[in-house]
Amino acid sequence: MKQQNILSQVKSLTFREILYNNEVRAFFFQVATFLLIFGLFYTIIGNLFDNIEARGIHTGFSFLKNRAGFDILPFLGNYLQDYTPESSNLTVFYVGLINTLVVAFIGIIITTFLGLFIGIARLSNNYLIAKLAGGYIELFRNVPVLLQIFFWYNIFINIFPHPKKSLSFFDVVFLNQRGLYLPKPILENGFLLVIIAFVVGIILTVFMKRYFNKKHDETGVHTRTLGYSTLLILGLPAVFFLLLGSPLHFDFAVLGKFNLNGGMQIVPEFIALTFALSVYTATYIAEAIRSGIEAVDKGQKEAAAAIGLTQTQSLKLIVMPQALRVAIPPTINQYLNLTKNSSLATAIGYPELMSSFGGTVLNQVGQAVEILGMAMLVYLVISLCISLLLNFVNKRMAIPER
Amino acid sequence: MAVNELQSTRKPPIFQIGAILWLRTNLFSSWVNGLLTLASLYLLYISIPPLLDWMVLSANFNFGTVNILGFEIKFSEVMADNQNCGREAACWPYIYEKLYMYIYGFYPREESWRPDTVYGLTALLFVIVRLVRNYKYKNRVILSLIVAYPIVSYILLAGGFGLLPVVETHRWGGLLLTLVIASVGIIVSFPIGVVLALGRRSDLRVIKLFSTLFIEFIRAVPLITILFMASFVLPLFLESGNNFDKLLRALIGIALFQAAYFAEVVRGGLQAIPKGQYEAADAIGLSYLQKNALIILPQALKISIPNIVGSSISLFKDTTLVLIIGLMDMLAMVNMTSQDPYWLGRETEGYVFVTMVMWVILYSMSRYSRKLEIRFNTENKN
Numbered sequence: 001m002k003q004q005n006i007l008s009q010v011k012s013l014t015f016r017e018i019l020y021n022n023e024v025r026a027f028f029f030q031v032a033t034f035l036l037i038f039g040l041f042y043t044i045i046g047n048l049f050d051n052i053e054a055r056g057i058h059t060g061f062s063f064l065k066n067r068a069g070f071d072i073l074p075f076l077g078n079y080l081q082d083y084t085p086e087s088s089n090l091t092v093f094y095v096g097l098i099n100t101l102v103v104a105f106i107g108i109i110i111t112t113f114l115g116l117f118i119g120i121a122r123l124s125n126n127y128l129i130a131k132l133a134g135g136y137i138e139l140f141r142n143v144p145v146l147l148q149i150f151f152w153y154n155i156f157i158n159i160f161p162h163p164k165k166s167l168s169f170f171d172v173v174f175l176n177q178r179g180l181y182l183p184k185p186i187l188e189n190g191f192l193l194v195i196i197a198f199v200v201g202i203i204l205t206v207f208m209k210r211y212f213n214k215k216h217d218e219t220g221v222h223t224r225t226l227g228y229s230t231l232l233i234l235g236l237p238a239v240f241f242l243l244l245g246s247p248l249h250f251d252f253a254v255l256g257k258f259n260l261n262g263g264m265q266i267v268p269e270f271i272a273l274t275f276a277l278s279v280y281t282a283t284y285i286a287e288a289i290r291s292g293i294e295a296v297d298k299g300q301k302e303a304a305a306a307i308g309l310t311q312t313q314s315l316k317l318i319v320m321p322q323a324l325r326v327a328i329p330p331t332i333n334q335y336l337n338l339t340k341n342s343s344l345a346t347a348i349g350y351p352e353l354m355s356s357f358g359g360t361v362l363n364q365v366g367q368a369v370e371i372l373g374m375a376m377l378v379y380l381v382i383s384l385c386i387s388l389l390l391n392f393v394n395k396r397m398a399i400p401e402r
Numbered sequence: 403m404a405v406n407e408l409q410s411t412r413k414p415p416i417f418q419i420g421a422i423l424w425l426r427t428n429l430f431s432s433w434v435n436g437l438l439t440l441a442s443l444y445l446l447y448i449s450i451p452p453l454l455d456w457m458v459l460s461a462n463f464n465f466g467t468v469n470i471l472g473f474e475i476k477f478s479e480v481m482a483d484n485q486n487c488g489r490e491a492a493c494w495p496y497i498y499e500k501l502y503m504y505i506y507g508f509y510p511r512e513e514s515w516r517p518d519t520v521y522g523l524t525a526l527l528f529v530i531v532r533l534v535r536n537y538k539y540k541n542r543v544i545l546s547l548i549v550a551y552p553i554v555s556y557i558l559l560a561g562g563f564g565l566l567p568v569v570e571t572h573r574w575g576g577l578l579l580t581l582v583i584a585s586v587g588i589i590v591s592f593p594i595g596v597v598l599a600l601g602r603r604s605d606l607r608v609i610k611l612f613s614t615l616f617i618e619f620i621r622a623v624p625l626i627t628i629l630f631m632a633s634f635v636l637p638l639f640l641e642s643g644n645n646f647d648k649l650l651r652a653l654i655g656i657a658l659f660q661a662a663y664f665a666e667v668v669r670g671g672l673q674a675i676p677k678g679q680y681e682a683a684d685a686i687g688l689s690y691l692q693k694n695a696l697i698i699l700p701q702a703l704k705i706s707i708p709n710i711v712g713s714s715i716s717l718f719k720d721t722t723l724v725l726i727i728g729l730m731d732m733l734a735m736v737n738m739t740s741q742d743p744y745w746l747g748r749e750t751e752g753y754v755f756v757t758m759v760m761w762v763i764l765y766s767m768s769r770y771s772r773k774l775e776i777r778f779n780t781e782n783k784n
Contacts, residue, residue: 030608037612044639051638126435127428128442142764143757144719147733151753158750340624346726354626368634376623376631383622 048369063365064090070360072351073267076102089361096353097378103274103352104339104382110278111338115285115331122290133286141283146344148280153272153348160268163259174253174263180271183250184264190244194237201236205229269350273342281338285331292327293319325397329390336386340379353378457754460491465498484745496748497755500739504755507575507730513567516558517578523558524585527551552589571649575730577759579649583656583721583731588714590657595664596703600694602665603672613665620662625720628655633727652724660717667713671706672698707778711771715764722760732756 253263466481601613632655736752
């Protein structure tokens with residue numbers, strides 16, 4: 001009986017009612033969008049193959065095995081991959097990747113400290129410090145970062161002397177317009193053990209901290225751990241280092257007749273790029289830190305003072321944990337921006353991914369689709385990792401619901 | 403017979419008044435603060451005087467005779483050249499000599515009135531928009547202006563249509579190119595961004611999926627990869643033999659890139675609209691388009707205006723990247739003009755000049771954005 005009723009209703013749907021039915025419309029729109037996008041891709045990919053054939057460009061990834069045949073500015077990626085012009089294009093990719101990661105890593109460390117410092121200085125009750133920090137933010141934030149990279153690079157190669165007249169610091173560190181020369185560490189057999197000892201020291205410290213935190217929660221007895229931590233992290237590797245007969249030597253740069261020989265050269269391109277990126281990104285991190293600290297309720301500080309915490313304790317135990325909850329997500333986003341902006345190195349020729357692989361190799365091989373695809377994939381993976389990190393941090397930082 | 407005589411008030415101690423009090427509370431409230439103050443004073447001392455010396459005091463201002471708005475101003479007998487300009491401080495005659503390049507690029511000199519007119523029209527547009535704020539048909543006026551402005555500007559700048567001599571886009575450069583890229587990028591990407599934001603919040607799974615994929619992909623990669631794609635791969639996507647304008651390729655790349663960022667900004671605005679607004683619009687029987695155009699978007703866009711300006715500032719900064727694919731924007735002009743054998747080795751002056759111009763534009767934009775933020779942030783005030 002009921003069945004029949006519904007059926008009769010279905011039959012009585014007019015064309016107009018079908019046209020205005022929400023589900024029918026939703027289905028229609030989705031199919032239409034899908035067909036439109038599919039059609040677009042079908043056309044452009046068809047055109048792509050036609051054009052590639054017409055222009056005689058090779059396809060596929062066999063170019064990666066070919067000889068690269070060009071020099072790359074000597075830097076970390078170059079050393080680690082033993083790059084020579086005889087190496088393959090795939091090696092260029094790895095060299096570029098390593099150089100990108102080095103800039104990102106060092107840049108992130110510098111920009112974090114600089115941003116933290118400027119952000120706190122911005123809220124200082126010292127008038128001059130607060131104004132200087134504000135001026136720093138307004139100055140460096142409102143100049144395009146590419147311009148800053150060019151500017152510092154130009155300054156670096158113009159103000160520092162010719163290699164013949166290198167500035168020398170105790171004959172250990174040299175500075176000239178070709179870059180900064182540091183002693184090159186040469187690791188010998190057994191140094192790996194020292195590194196392992198260092199890692200073990202860190203892990204032990206974490207466990208020790210947990211144990212004492214638990215003890216503090218249960219009994220209220222506070223134990224100072226700074227001394228133990230230093231002993232574990234620095235002392236443990238030091239003991240191994242001495243036991244193994246110091247398996248580490250330094251190759252110092254020596255001032256020759258025309259140039260410096262040996263040592264570890266840090267090229268001006270790297271210094272200018274890292275400096276400009278850190279200085280620029282630090283303005284955003286400083287603003288994030290500032291808004292984080294300002295977001296902490298005034299009552300929190302007053303309450304901390306009321307229960308007798310000192311200024312430092314209040315900052316460390318009450319204000320900062322709450323401020324960081326607000327400040328960390330935008331800061332991590334800025335890390336991603338810094339990593340993406342490192343691709344601007346193309347403009348001054350620092351051999352990172354987009355300049356050596358996406359630039360020189362692309363010009364030689366001409367397989368833009370494959371090369372740019374690989375480069376984009378690298379950035380996608382990096383930003384995916386950073387998003388995962390962000391989600392993890394957000395989950396850790398979320399206020400526990402009761 | 404007064405028992406108590408009124409004591410005359412004593413002056414507060416000198417440490418409690420005026421400048422000394424201010425110094426004590428703001429600069430020397432503790433010995434740490436005092437040290438910090440001295441350190442920052444030292445920092446200022448080692449940075450400001452040399453900078454001032456380089457830029458102004460020891461700098462060369464021998465422009466010769468300059469004609470400013472009909473007035474002849476004589477700076478020196480003859481204009482300085484690279485040899486007698488000095489290397490220790492700034493040589494501003496170089497900037498004066500190359501000013502045309504910095505502002506118009508290779509735009510033909512006899513046609514330079516055309517970019518000037520466009521600059522004038524842009525200023526006029528802002529004035530008119532402010533003037534008609536209370537006019538009855540203001541929406542109609544503003545809409546027709548917004549449609550007419552790009553067309554008129556394009557005809558003026560590019561020429562053609564039998565009206566004006568054609569100026570190919572590869573002759574555009576300098577500040578002109580920077581402004582063209584930024585404004586076209588913002589105007590074109592904004593509607594795309596709104597559509598993407600709506601798509602990402604849509605109930606229709608397929609539309610939501612494609613919008614999300616597009617936005618997240620674009621936001622994950624650097625602008626350079628997109629510009630390289632637009633420059634090398636985009637021509638391959640089209641019918642063969644269609645090797646179109648370099649500037650247009652860059653504009654397509656920038657517009658798609660910026661659209662993803664605008665989409666996220668607008669999505670933030672959409673998320674802030676209470677659910678009741680959607681339900682009320684549904685209840686009075688508005689269609690999807692009516693609901694969004696009349697109820698949701700006006701509110702959502704209004705809250706996102708500060709962030710839209712913020713995102714536009716980022717775009718303006720990013721326009722400098724086009725020099726990497728060989729367009730001659732203002733920054734590229736520094737490298738270009740310092741190759742002139744007559745003015746070798748004057749990059750620093752060029753970078754400082756471009757920095758000053760960019761900074762003034764970007765700083766005023768960011769002040770404007772902050773002003774808007776304060777104006778629109780009327781609801782949550784305690």
